[in-house]
Amino acid sequence: xxxxxxxxxxxxxxxxxxxxxxQGATVQTADYLIVGGGTAGLVLANRLTENPAVSVLVLEAGxxxxxNVNISDYTRVGAxxxxxxxxxxxxxxxxxxxxxxxxxxxxxxxxxxxxAINGDVFDRGDAREYNEWQALGNPGWNFSTIFPAEKQxxxxxxxxxxxxxxxxxxxxxxxxxxxSAFSIAAPPIHNDIIASVVNAGGVETADLEGGNVTxxxxxxxxxxxxxxxxxxxxxxxxxxxxxxxxxxVILHATATKIVWRSTTPGNAVAGGVEYVDQNGVTQSVSAxxxxxxAGSWGSPPILERSGIGNATFxxxxxxxxxxxxxxxxxxxxxxxLVPMQWQLNTSLPxxxxxxxxxxxxxxxxxxxxxxxxxxxxxxxxxTSLSNALHEAHKRLYQAEAPWIxxxxxxxxxxxxxxxxxxxxxNLHPLSRGYVHIVSANGTExxxxxxNWFQNPxxxxxxxxxxxRIQKIANTPPLSGWLTTSIAPAPGVTDIAGxxxxxxxxxxxxxxxxxxxxxxxxxxxxxxxxxLKVYGTKNVYxxxxxxxxxEPAAHLQGTVYAFAERAAELFKQNQ
Ligand SMILES: Cc1cc2nc3c(=O)[nH]c(=O)nc-3n(C[C@H](O)[C@H](O)[C@H](O)COP(=O)(O)OP(=O)(O)OC[C@H]3O[C@@H](n4cnc5c(N)ncnc54)[C@H](O)[C@@H]3O)c2cc1C
Ligand SMILES: *[C@@H]1O[C@H](CO)[C@@H](O)[C@H](O)[C@H]1NC(C)=O
Ligand SMILES: *[C@@H]1O[C@H](CO)[C@@H](O)[C@H](O)[C@H]1NC(C)=O
Ligand SMILES: *[C@@H]1O[C@H](CO)[C@@H](O)[C@H](O)[C@H]1NC(C)=O
Ligand SMILES: *[C@@H]1O[C@H](CO)[C@@H](O)[C@H](O)[C@H]1NC(C)=O
Ligand SMILES: *[C@@H]1O[C@H](CO)[C@@H](O)[C@H](O)[C@H]1NC(C)=O
Ligand SMILES: *[C@@H]1O[C@H](CO)[C@@H](O)[C@H](O)[C@H]1NC(C)=O
Ligand SMILES: *[C@@H]1O[C@H](CO)[C@@H](O)[C@H](O)[C@H]1NC(C)=O
Ligand SMILES: *[C@@H]1O[C@H](CO)[C@@H](O)[C@H](O)[C@H]1NC(C)=O
Ligand SMILES: *[C@@H]1O[C@H](CO)[C@@H](O)[C@H](O)[C@H]1NC(C)=O
Ligand SMILES: CC(=O)N[C@H]1CO[C@H](CO)[C@@H](O)[C@@H]1O
Numbered sequence: 001x002x003x004x005x006x007x008x009x010x011x012x013x014x015x016x017x018x019x020x021x022x023q024g025a026t027v028q029t030a031d032y033l034i035v036g037g038g039t040a041g042l043v044l045a046n047r048l049t050e051n052p053a054v055s056v057l058v059l060e061a062g063x064x065x066x067x068n069v070n071i072s073d074y075t076r077v078g079a080x081x082x083x084x085x086x087x088x089x090x091x092x093x094x095x096x097x098x099x100x101x102x103x104x105x106x107x108x109x110x111x112x113x114x115x116a117i118n119g120d121v122f123d124r125g126d127a128r129e130y131n132e133w134q135a136l137g138n139p140g141w142n143f144s145t146i147f148p149a150e151k152q153x154x155x156x157x158x159x160x161x162x163x164x165x166x167x168x169x170x171x172x173x174x175x176x177x178x179x180s181a182f183s184i185a186a187p188p189i190h191n192d193i194i195a196s197v198v199n200a201g202g203v204e205t206a207d208l209e210g211g212n213v214t215x216x217x218x219x220x221x222x223x224x225x226x227x228x229x230x231x232x233x234x235x236x237x238x239x240x241x242x243x244x245x246x247x248x249v250i251l252h253a254t255a256t257k258i259v260w261r262s263t264t265p266g267n268a269v270a271g272g273v274e275y276v277d278q279n280g281v282t283q284s285v286s287a288x289x290x291x292x293x294a295g296s297w298g299s300p301p302i303l304e305r306s307g308i309g310n311a312t313f314x315x316x317x318x319x320x321x322x323x324x325x326x327x328x329x330x331x332x333x334x335x336x337l338v339p340m341q342w343q344l345n346t347s348l349p350x351x352x353x354x355x356x357x358x359x360x361x362x363x364x365x366x367x368x369x370x371x372x373x374x375x376x377x378x379x380x381x382x383t384s385l386s387n388a389l390h391e392a393h394k395r396l397y398q399a400e401a402p403w404i405x406x407x408x409x410x411x412x413x414x415x416x417x418x419x420x421x422x423x424x425x426n427l428h429p430l431s432r433g434y435v436h437i438v439s440a441n442g443t444e445x446x447x448x449x450x451n452w453f454q455n456p457x458x459x460x461x462x463x464x465x466x467x468r469i470q471k472i473a474n475t476p477p478l479s480g481w482l483t484t485s486i487a488p489a490p491g492v493t494d495i496a497g498x499x500x501x502x503x504x505x506x507x508x509x510x511x512x513x514x515x516x517x518x519x520x521x522x523x524x525x526x527x528x529x530x531l532k533v534y535g536t537k538n539v540y541x542x543x544x545x546x547x548x549x550e551p552a553a554h555l556q557g558t559v560y561a562f563a564e565r566a567a568e569l570f571k572q573n574q
Contacts (some may be wrong), residue, residue: 030057033287035255038113039233040543040563041293046237047567049247059253062110071116074230080117085110096453097503112234122180122222125551125558127211128401132392132549137520138529153560157181157225165218171210177236181225183354196478213402213552216358252278256442258306263322268536289538296512296545297435300329301446304437323535327524332433333514336506337423341486344418355409359402365468377457384432384455388523402552404465424465427552430455463498511555516545542566
């Protein structure tokens, strides 16, 4: 049950006056208070406010981003990073990768959240992965419920016939909110890349959407083809609906913690949230239901400051435990990306930002010869995952689910020949990191550790994936275009050498998830299948942090679909 019974709602309203708020604060009220006007938060806010009788208040730490060309021009990937619409989260050195530091990691701090500053690739996961969400103990979260939600989120603009790009219309939504379109005019080398993948034993597919994410194809961007501007959760779900009187947003409002109405064990009741406004003044808002949509590094710290998390750890920071939930901030997953680049024999004109994805199973990465090695490593893994997640990953392997992505693009610098990038992405890392607060201070950054390659399976698999990419690059007709390897250095082709290349060069995909896991409580879960935080009556998490198994995709498309289905559940249970 998601909602509150009418009598309970009345009780809450009557009790509102008794809640202790910061002195002098102006108290606003809503049925739903959503913390974070990001990718997932605005989907939920939009769908709930379709009912004029339901009021929603969104607290967003950033501004509206209107007029910022670093958002609207999707080809300026990275321009927004390090500016005031980026949180710039500091991260810890990578213990299992020579203690290398990645410095700060980008996250959108603006209406639209990370959808406003990301790489703008728009694709979605595989049916086998979504069905594992359910198998982990989350009934109802499976491909047959996610696929309609994917379609509901998408407004697909088919390419022109002259663009020479394959697609399957019924795998896309045409009536949804996020605009999606291919980057037009694939360069001539694209057909040769596809041919080499096929010649090296891979498969070409007409369209990677629709639940079978296998093979090589073009993928869409989240953008309007009419004026080539980025589609974000703010342009898709908020700005066209901001006239709704029941849809309110407070900008420059950084939520710090939940204000409790009651902390009865097993039944804690939130009364609202405290936040710091633009002037550094603490304010409060009250609500019947509190939803955290502050993202994988934003939501767990708010739970911890509110007393929800590992009670021993919270006690060490002087925070009184409300719900002892040791999974909060644990189980952080992040797909890794390893640069593999070659110089071309020529300088090609590259319109906009077209790219190809080639999705392959572990079986395809290794070929039949070395599978026993990777199978025994997969069996032997003991440290990083719970038994439930380990079994889920073994099933994905057995089902030959996509596991390695080759993210392929050709770029042309201002001078000199073009560069082919075929990045190796590990879609299902077994290593798990964490995000935890370092003090009770509501605006201090948390400590973040990715823990990449904590599990040796991940390192070996990615090294083999790099060998597979080298094999494709050495296969005609693509091989004819390539002169020299840029990354790794020419001659680095053995597993040991590639493992060192990986440790020294792997970077983020920024697909962080899992830090407030949807899973049974005994498996370290934080929310139940209704997305309600265990031990609470009215606190929910709706963002990437609850996603239990990575999609074979860049994460935003899955987050949109996830949030559409979350909204459906909230409405059903109202
Ligand atoms: C640099 C980068 C590149 C990426 N590239 C791609 C890509 O090409 N394709 C793709 O599909 N995915 C990509 N992703 C991933 C994708 O964008 C994210 O997975 C997705 O947007 C996350 O959605 P979310 O709702 O969980 O969090 P967000 O969209 O990050 O939303 C969280 C929101 O909460 C707000 N917030 C946080 N804390 C507080 C607080 N205390 N009080 C108030 N508000 C708060 C934030 O400001 C933000 O608006 C990328 C991500 C990044 C960062
Ligand atoms: C856009 O990005 C560039 C490069 O990072 C930066 O110099 C500029 O200030 C940004 N513009 C805005 C409006 O933030
Ligand atoms: C990484 O840092 C830790 C802690 O400082 C240290 O114990 C370890 O030896 C370092 N590892 C490498 C490879 O330098
Ligand atoms: C998926 O979930 C829906 C909703 O609970 C359920 O009706 C359906 O049977 C499930 N499908 C599978 C294949 O488990
Ligand atoms: C998925 O698509 C690929 C490429 O078209 C095809 O080879 C494969 O048989 C499909 N798998 C399933 C399970 O449909
Ligand atoms: C692009 O088109 C959309 C839809 O017509 C419009 O809302 C938006 O303002 C346009 N953006 C720019 C930068 O022209
Ligand atoms: C809880 O935190 C303590 C102190 O940090 C730690 O020793 C313990 O392992 C944690 N418990 C769980 C179940 O993670
Ligand atoms: C809380 O943290 C912020 C950011 O690090 C800092 O500016 C502020 O002084 C801290 N407040 C207190 C009371 O320590
Ligand atoms: C596969 O096995 C061969 C022969 O034993 C070996 O040379 C090669 O390095 C192995 N490949 C991987 C990825 O382990
Ligand atoms: C580059 O290689 C391609 C493919 O082999 C070939 O068609 C083309 O003519 C070459 N271009 C130059 C400038 O050598
Ligand atoms: C499903 C899963 O892997 N849960 C783990 C989350 O993290 C906690 C704490 O590290 C583990 O105890 C769980 O097993």
